[in-house]
Amino acid sequence: MTSLAQQLDQTAVIQQVDAAVKARVDSIAGYTVTEHYAVYRNNDESHPAAEMTVKTTYTKETGKSYAILSESGSAFIRNHVLRSLLDNEKNINLPGIREHSWFTSANYQMQLKPGGVQRLDGRDCRALAITPRHKATNMIVGTLWVDAKDGSIVQIEGSATQSPSIFTGPAQVLRQYVSLNGFGMATQARAVSDSFLLGRTVVTIDYRDYQIHLLPAR
Helix, strand or coil: CHHHHHHHHHHHHHHHHHHHHHHHHHHEEEEEEEEEEEEEECCCCCCCCEEEEEEEEEECCCEEEEEEEEEEECHHHHHHHHHHHHHHHHHHCCCCCHHHHCCCCCCEEEEECCCCCEEECCEEEEEEEEEECCCCCCCEEEEEEEECCCCCEEEEEEEECCCCCCCCCCCEEEEEEEEECCEEEEEEEEEEEEECCCEEEEEEEEEEEEEEEECCCC
């Protein structure tokens, strides 16, 4: 009986996650956000080797575009790491492609982790072990925390299946989200990778000043 109850609980949570993703997709026409990227080398996380601030514009019809507001530091890292990240994000958010990277049961095998409701960033959450059903640059093997009430994303932590840049290895990723207009939107991200050329590399992203445009209510 316990096993059946756990299975029913897992099914309900996964359905909630799928519904939250669908609601976000069906409701958001587009948004703008300011993103600040910083790259740190080796064990120095006090002095960035390169920085870049961009204004990101997302529309449901066309995907993402970027306007670089400022940049500093190593030209090599800016050109071959940060611009590779932006190009990758642009490519994976194109219509017809982005659907394959959503955190849904269609793209990920999901298993509810034991422990019940957990408190994370002041929110009651459920944790799911996630494994991609296919390989892509932005897929993650790890843990997905979702809001226990509505299934929206709160945090993701795990290993990327591929690297967006030939100069960095696959990264250990942590991404945090906040609820805006009832939808999960990224607020901070951190990726740690290692490569022969660059050594240990940490990329952090801070997201601020969201302007979300909702579709008219049906």
